[in-house]
Amino acid sequence: MSNYRIHGATGDWEVVIGLEVHAQVTSKAKLFSGASTEFGAEPNAQVSLVDAAMPGMLPVPNAECVRQAVRTGMAIEAEINKWSRFDRKNYFYADLPQGYQISQLYHPIVGEGKLLIEADEKAGIPHDKIIGIERIHIEQDAGKLMHDQHPTMSYVDLNRVGVALMEIVSRPDMTSPAEAGAYVRKLRAILRYVGSCDGNMEEGSMRADVNVSVRKVGDPELGTRTETKNVNSVRFVMAAIEHEARRQVDVLEDGGTIVQETRLFDPGTGTTRSMRSKEDAHDYRYFPDPDLLPLELDDQFLADCRASLPELPDAKRKRYIEELGLSEYNARELTADVEVFARFETLLAATARGIGKPENEVATQVANWSLSVAPGVMKALGDEANPAHATAEAQAAILDMQAKGEISGGQAKEIYEIVLKTGRDPAEVADTEGLKQQSDSGAIEAAVDAVLAANADKVEQYRGGKEALFGFFVGQTMKAMQGKANPGVVNSVLKAKLG
């Protein structure tokens, strides 16, 4: 239980949240037709006879969409239903040519599963928490109405009609906006790991219906909930919950009652408003779609789906900590998204190979580089940086030089800056630009000798017990060598000479 509370005039309230996430299945063709699903096409350019619901047209299930839903179910450790069925949800609207949406009400393809959100003190999540997932079913998306194309008429774009969606329904297990945010982020990561959804919330590939109710702290009964539809970013999900919980508390404390209703979130104002109440709710007259046979999955299909799953976020995080020796923070950050871990793993392999050490011995260096140094350089350069130059080879070469003591941490950053701007070879940059540190103990010894000779008094004091002067000798030596001396070598030479 989180400690998120809404402070009301009559005391503290807690919020109960359930999310229904609609995730567009990654597939070239729609759920029941061969039309393309590519984003950004001209309106009505991707509409088959089936999508337009021409007379006599019939749906044929797309096996790839089924496969992706099953793989997603496996990734949340859910029960996979070997027998499921499609139902029709009937209602009239101009964005729904068939007059019904093909969905799965009674027998979804994926049953009970779960998802772990990790403790994150800063975000207000004190402990790891398991969020229950009730089900995943597959269904058709609807089209898009356009009200700004004509002064008196509305237009409709049917490109999205029939695109496959997974509806992922959580249990009402979340009790703070932060938990809901973490849930959506984790779910998005899993979908992207699995490759079943690109998770692109801006393009509408992922959106959430947010169910919110409030109750007095300790009350075992759930309050009446509202459903805020089509919220399309993590930030908005959290904002919608905050606003809606506050609103419900205010209504209840003013002696009102919460109406079970559908609401809309306005990103401009961060508020929700009523769309339709339960009284106006449709009677969807769900019944099994007689155009489609039940979906029956055989053991081989399931085995193939399972075999195709990649290492998932929780397993990867565990491995990073246990096998690579990374900190929990580094492990969590690096596994949060596909691109991040992919870049990390490529760089880790290249660096380990270059240096000739096992991965676990260079992992922390590579992790720090990947999470902090490299993004810092990139950010500081802004538009001057060409991301295409941020290759694993170049970064591995820099890390290699650094590990061998040829360059310092500061030089590594400088070299990377030049590489990002120009695409030049890091070793060549180090040579040409004089960005190398001196590790030749002969030269360093000469410099140390000169520093010690010039500061005989301080040498006396040091030997007399004033050990804090060691840093002074290091600084003087580095200065004498224009900062290019390898600090490790300087240290050991100094220690030997000062005896």
Add this chain to the structure above:
Amino acid sequence: MTNLTDLGVKAIRDGVASGAFSAVEVAEAFNANVAAASALNAFIVTTPDHALEAAKQADEARAAGKPAGLMAGVPIGMKDLFATLGVQTTAASHILEGFTPQYESTVSQKLWDAGAGMLGKLNLDQFAMGSSNETSYFGNVISPWRRNDGGNAALAPGGSSGGSSAAIAARLCPAATGTDTGGSIRQPAAFTGIAGIKPTYGRCSRWGIVAFASSLDQAGPMARSVEDCAIMLEAMAGFDPKDSTSLDMPVPAWSTSLNADLRGKKVGIPREYRMDGTDEEILKSWDHGIAWLKDAGAEVVEISLPHTKYALPAYYIVAPAEASSNLARYDGVRYGLRDLPDGAGLQDMYAATRAAGFGDEVKRRILIGTYVLSAGFYDAYYTQAMKVRTLIRRDFDAAFEKCDVILAPTTPTASFPLGDKVDDPLAMYLNDVFSVPASLAGLPAMSVPCGLNKDGLPLGLQLIGNVFDEQGVLNAGLAIEQRAGFTAAPERWW
């Protein structure tokens, strides 16, 4: 010289193949008959050029020595429920008036590929909902048959494939497509003295057929002989990846495997089909059928189909439920009729369009279907009806443990005058009482003509087979056909 329009599918095909006459001659003869028969109102549109073009191709293919298709040179009628490329397809409704598909239904395409040509689009009950062809927006089809009382009362050709049955009986075409949801091939065939078979559910692709009730709709051939039905069914059937409910099985060579020798076969007589209200002459014809099948060598056994009496009520829940959803797409937005009153919003447009575009019977069934699927009623109606459907299927499963094919009447009465039952939907629905059980169970079933009643009107007998056993149905049908010796034809008055 033979009258070409008296010939059936096989005779035309073989005659064209042998050079006895050309396909073009055949097409011209039928085109002429069609043009002269507007009084029957069997066609919604005629397509003489389509028939001629296919005939020319058949003649050219023959001249070039190319192998001929199953239906080469045979012009047919196409029920106006099948989408035909570039030819208006209406389902006999106002809401689809003027709708011209950019696609060809799988079944019609298969027929054209087999060498058939199209004489026109045949009238039917609107959206295939009706048993008398009185619900068409384009007017009633009038049966070519008249009672022998000297009167000229217009009789029902049956429905919903009433245009098909009337046209075949009147020699406007040698064969036609039909569709059967609860008896829409068999009942009109029985009313007009022709043969027609509804195959096992899934044999013929539903792709491109305007849907009535998806879990029941099946296309099938209608013709004047069992053999002609077998030939045409072979051309129509086959797996279609575009229809998920299509059977992925090879199409048997039904027509060349026909065999009327029924020795070793058992024919089941369902005791529950002896219902009150069934016409005496129908019962007598059933007895004749039993005798004929015995004569063909079959053993006759009594069987029980105990849930028969629940079939009709279950059908009139399941079919309207599916229809109410299937017909939601006719909304005035993308094609067909649009009624947009001044200042109307979307909901007003839906209401106005659908009020103007659907006939009374269609509206009645949409309302029934909407009601039985509604929250609070779903379990009492739809769920219960689906359970009944399972029980009926089990009745047949048990029956086919004891027999190979079932013999029953097709309809409880012969054809009736148009207008007789239009005000009493329940009386109209009772027409389907013998045909609906096989539809609910997805079984192959056919009607073959067995004689005339005392009014001079044709009667039909129904054969019901186990799933996939079209051959058993056709063989028993052939045995009856050979013994009934039905050669009567309506006297031309049109």
